[in-house]
Amino acid sequence: MSQIHEQASLPGCPGCEEPLESGDLFCGACGYDLSAVPAPPGDRPTVAITVPAPSAAGRAPAAPVEWPSASETDSSDLPAPTHRPADLPGTDSGGRPLPTADQAQGPAAVRPAAPDAVRSDRPDDGPEGASGDFELAAPDPRTAEHAAAAGATGGKVCVACRSGRVDTDGYCENCGHAQPRERDHLERELDSVAAVSDRGLRHHRNEDAFAVSSTALPDGSPAVVAIVCDGVSSATRPDEASAAAATAANEALLESLPRGTHPQQAMHEAILAASEAVNALAQEPGRAGEQDPHRHQNAPACTLVGAVMAGGLLVVGWVGDSRVYWVPADRTGPPARLTEDDSWAAQMVATGLMNEAEAYADERAHAITGWLGADAYELEPHTASFKPDRPGLVVVCTDGLWNYAEAATEMAAAVPSDAYERPLHGAQVLVGHALDGGGHDNVTVALLPFAVPSPGAGSACGTT
Amino acid sequence: MANFSKSNVPRFSVDVYQNAYLPEGGREVNAIVTVTSTGGGTTGGVPLADAAPVSTRTPGRAGPSAAVVLMVDCSGSMDYPPTKMRNARDATAAAIDTLRDGTQFAVVAGTHVAEDVYPGDGRLATADASTRARAKEALRRLSAGGGTAIGTWLRLADRLLGAAEVDIRHGILLTDGRNEHEAPEDLRAALESCAGRFTCDARGVGTDWEVKEVTAIASALLGTADIVADPTGLAADFTRMMENAMGKEVADVALRLWTPVGVEIVFVKQVAPTVADLTGRRTGAGPRAGDYPTGSWGDESRDYHVCVRVPEAGIGQEMLAARVSLILPATSGDAAPQTLSQGLVRAVWTDDMVASTSINPQVAHYTGQAELAQVIQQGLDARKSGDFDGATAKLGRAVQLASASGNADTAKLLSKVVDVVDAATGTVRLKARVADADEMTLETRSTKTVRVKK
Ligand SMILES: [Zn+2]
Ligand SMILES: [Zn+2]
Numbered sequence: 052m053s054q055i056h057e058q059a060s061l062p063g064c065p066g067c068e069e070p071l072e073s074g075d076l077f078c079g080a081c082g083y084d085l086s087a088v089p090a091p092p093g094d095r096p097t098v099a100i101t102v103p104a105p106s107a108a109g110r111a112p113a114a115p116v117e118w119p120s121a122s123e124t125d126s127s128d129l130p131a132p133t134h135r136p137a138d139l140p141g142t143d144s145g146g147r148p149l150p151t152a153d154q155a156q157g158p159a160a161v162r163p164a165a166p167d168a169v170r171s172d173r174p175d176d177g178p179e180g181a182s183g184d185f186e187l188a189a190p191d192p193r194t195a196e197h198a199a200a201a202g203a204t205g206g207k208v209c210v211a212c213r214s215g216r217v218d219t220d221g222y223c224e225n226c227g228h229a230q231p232r233e234r235d236h237l238e239r240e241l242d243s244v245a246a247v248s249d250r251g252l253r254h255h256r257n258e259d260a261f262a263v264s265s266t267a268l269p270d271g272s273p274a275v276v277a278i279v280c281d282g283v284s285s286a287t288r289p290d291e292a293s294a295a296a297a298t299a300a301n302e303a304l305l306e307s308l309p310r311g312t313h314p315q316q317a318m319h320e321a322i323l324a325a326s327e328a329v330n331a332l333a334q335e336p337g338r339a340g341e342q343d344p345h346r347h348q349n350a351p352a353c354t355l356v357g358a359v360m361a362g363g364l365l366v367v368g369w370v371g372d373s374r375v376y377w378v379p380a381d382r383t384g385p386p387a388r389l390t391e392d393d394s395w396a397a398q399m400v401a402t403g404l405m406n407e408a409e410a411y412a413d414e415r416a417h418a419i420t421g422w423l424g425a426d427a428y429e430l431e432p433h434t435a436s437f438k439p440d441r442p443g444l445v446v447v448c449t450d451g452l453w454n455y456a457e458a459a460t461e462m463a464a465a466v467p468s469d470a471y472e473r474p475l476h477g478a479q480v481l482v483g484h485a486l487d488g489g490g491h492d493n494v495t496v497a498l499l500p501f502a503v504p505s506p507g508a509g510s511a512c513g514t515t
Numbered sequence: 516m517a518n519f520s521k522s523n524v525p526r527f528s529v530d531v532y533q534n535a536y537l538p539e540g541g542r543e544v545n546a547i548v549t550v551t552s553t554g555g556g557t558t559g560g561v562p563l564a565d566a567a568p569v570s571t572r573t574p575g576r577a578g579p580s581a582a583v584v585l586m587v588d589c590s591g592s593m594d595y596p597p598t599k600m601r602n603a604r605d606a607t608a609a610a611i612d613t614l615r616d617g618t619q620f621a622v623v624a625g626t627h628v629a630e631d632v633y634p635g636d637g638r639l640a641t642a643d644a645s646t647r648a649r650a651k652e653a654l655r656r657l658s659a660g661g662g663t664a665i666g667t668w669l670r671l672a673d674r675l676l677g678a679a680e681v682d683i684r685h686g687i688l689l690t691d692g693r694n695e696h697e698a699p700e701d702l703r704a705a706l707e708s709c710a711g712r713f714t715c716d717a718r719g720v721g722t723d724w725e726v727k728e729v730t731a732i733a734s735a736l737l738g739t740a741d742i743v744a745d746p747t748g749l750a751a752d753f754t755r756m757m758e759n760a761m762g763k764e765v766a767d768v769a770l771r772l773w774t775p776v777g778v779e780i781v782f783v784k785q786v787a788p789t790v791a792d793l794t795g796r797r798t799g800a801g802p803r804a805g806d807y808p809t810g811s812w813g814d815e816s817r818d819y820h821v822c823v824r825v826p827e828a829g830i831g832q833e834m835l836a837a838r839v840s841l842i843l844p845a846t847s848g849d850a851a852p853q854t855l856s857q858g859l860v861r862a863v864w865t866d867d868m869v870a871s872t873s874i875n876p877q878v879a880h881y882t883g884q885a886e887l888a889q890v891i892q893q894g895l896d897a898r899k900s901g902d903f904d905g906a907t908a909k910l911g912r913a914v915q916l917a918s919a920s921g922n923a924d925t926a927k928l929l930s931k932v933v934d935v936v937d938a939a940t941g942t943v944r945l946k947a948r949v950a951d952a953d954e955m956t957l958e959t960r961s962t963k964t965v966r967v968k969k
Binding site for chain 1: 774775776777778825830831832833834835836859863864865866867869
């Protein structure tokens with residue numbers, strides 16, 4: 052839905068002076084946490100993971116999600132593997148149940164976490180904030196836009212030292228500092244979906260990628276697509292892998308959905324197309340001049356998570372540990388996570404070898420066991436289909452966000468109350484949430500406001 | 516990497532090998548810069564049928580214009596044994612036969628004074644069948660007698676070469692004895708005034724010369740140094756040297772290092788084919804840039820180790836630590852120097868310990884090769900001064916490094932100076948008797964390196 056940013060007469064953001072709107076919890080421009088004590092301008096907010104309490108009765112004890120049963124007829128003639136409320140985890144595209152703690156799984160269905168089948172996507176977890184900042188510190192990504200705007204009049208001036216010119220390689224001719232790249236911070240907003248991707252505070256480049264689009268089914272009803280990918284940083288060219296995967300999956304869906312392919316089948320095929328695109332990168336030579344043997348041991352690889360809203364269905368698909376969350380618009384029902392990570396910890400829990408606390412405390416917890424790329428052990432695209440009975444927000448994100456809002460309730464709390472009406476602003480706020488938490492990884496999130504097509508089924512957006 | 520080569524000069528490529536990742540607080544950035552020049556020097560020393568242009572370079576097939584001065588030691592000691600003088604004459608004749616047609620050349624007889632015995636009168640001859648024959652005739656008239664003042668030979672070579680309008684200026688110097696008839700400062704001053712004006716290979720024949728004098732000449736004038744212990748090997752060596760000189764396509768190439776504000780240069784070394792510290796040879800080239808001389812290039816590849824210290828920066832920051840480029844100086848006053856190729860040395864701070872603690876294999880290899888050259892020198896110096904324990908320790912370490920890096924040539928030379936008990940641990944015993952030639956060969960060739968096993 053198109054967002055009109057009404058300029059209210061409220062005072063501006065303490066961080067960037069962007070005009071604020073009533074009810075804003077975070078600044079839409081820079082992600083400033085407005086619930087925090089105002090800090091002097093330019094000072095990085097130090098409030099880590101300050102989550103405002105949900106304004107509505109969102110903290111209700113975890114009741115089972117009440118999904119309505121799916122209609123038997125669908126926009127395509129293919130059997131529609133929709134889910135009943137009890138089937139929240141969904142099925143994979145082979146029709147098999149997803150590996151979850153709740154469902155008994157034969158050991159054969161789960162790949163052993165052999166070292167060669169595990170890749171780390173998280174070079175992080177160092178001491179936080181202990182760094183003596185570079186004396187000519189790079190701008191905080193939240194203020195980079197403002198800095199760029201300031202220098203825009205006089206041509207390209209270094210954002211770090213503000214005196215050197217920027218050379219053609221993107222480095223300052225005075226202090227050598229790398230300049231913000233286009234991909235460091237990307238935003239995109241369509242009528243019914245928005246996405247934001249940010250380099251974060253601890254990585255030198257953004258290896259996440261996203262693609263959002265909309266199209267129409269054969270019956271003319273809209274279909275909305277969001278794909279989010281996270282490059283595996285222990286492999287070579289992770290940024291190229293994520294970009295290739297997001298583009299390929301998006302294009303595949305834009306091709307198959309209008310033809311009437313069932314969205315879940317379309318998602319399955321899109322993941323396969325993304326996989327091929329990433330595999331193809333392994334055959335290409337690397338970027339000229341990049342001699343970095345440490346990073347050249349593995350073929351390009353990435354995770355993928357996608358969501359499609361079409362024909363009243365919400366279809367999700369994934370490989371790796373990027374996730375989809377569901378946050379009901381009116382916050383009366385509980386939020387939910389719709390994906391199961393391909394991760395070491397998830398596998399340990401699923402096989403009953405460890406409980407959740409033990410598994411996530413292990414240093415291998417976040418090692419992923421599934422990914423797209425030529426080195427992938429065996430590609431198992433997971434897809435699941437849901438038929439929500441009420442409007443809600445679909446949060447499609449990389450671990451750079453969910454590391455700071457892991458539980459569904461935490462994610463729901465981080466989503467601003469008006470995100471359903473203002474998805475771009477909501478995505479900006481979520482990125483700000485991750486940056487305030489430390490921004491250890493690249494952060495990417497797409498928000499899709501899901502509307503229930505039939506009128507009378509609680510169509511009104513929650514007011515907050 | 517970008518490549519800006521023009522058609523009339525060889526194609527230069529620059530490849531940077533480094534681990535750009537630094538831990539929190541990390542400041543030292545090391546990179547191996549491989550410079551490869553191709554497309555020039557294609558004649559490989561084979562004389563061209565067509566005469567090369569005399570004064571200016573013609574784009575296209577013709578090779579560059581070159582001038583070479585051969586400096587032959589004619590001091591009295593060259594007659595002991597008399598075969599030495601005969602071998603020197605034969606070797607110089609072989610080198611003259613290797614001159615490409617059209618190359619300008621002269622022969623200087625060196626004693627305590629220098630005399631241009633061919634063509635004489637402060638001129639250069641242009642190589643063709645008749646000038647080669649006349650030059651060889653002049654060689655036959657050379658006789659031994661007098662002292663040794665190498666500085667005078669170099670100054671005469673400089674005057675002769677400086678008068679020629681050519682692309683490549685090169686000298687070949689042969690000596691058999693110590694530079695006894697001038698003060699060491701005189702030779703140093705001569706080298707200083709000749710540096711950057713022509714390149715020069717230096718050879719010591721027999722075992723009565725001073726290794727450090729000959730290597731200093733080659734180092735200052737960006738040429739090679741070697742020992743020809745057996746005078747019968749001279750002709751082959753002179754032919755190779757001249758072929759190498761004739762393969763040179765472009766002169767006065769500089770390695771330019773640009774560094775941002777606050778970045779300190781720790782060192783700049785050539786590390787392959789030989790170790791040569793260039794750190795102190797920087798000349799300023801604009802703000803925060805400096806040029807290091809690399810001499811003339813044919814079809815060849817050399818490696819450089821650049822080490823810089825960058826300001827501390829936070830995790831996730833990235834900066835350009837240095838920009839390395841190959842520069843050809845302006846030919847005329849108003850033209851800009853030509854950038855042949857360039858590479859970037861980067862620094863990226865990460866909290867990924869696996870990334871920041873790994874050492875680039877090229878950097879590790881050449882750090883070892885540079886240490887190898889250093890411990891051989893220190894070991895031989897200790898041995899000469901009677902410090903046998905020190906010599907054993909240093910040469911033991913050399914054996915260990917040579918063995919681990921696969922530097923077989925150096926290992927072989929070391930084994931003539933020490934008995935190797937265990938190469939892996941560097942356990943050695945000094946040999947009781949070492950031939951002068953073996954010790955001098957090891958010292959002269961100690962800077963030779965091998966490249967990384969791929
Ligand atoms: Zn702001
Ligand atoms: Zn700057």
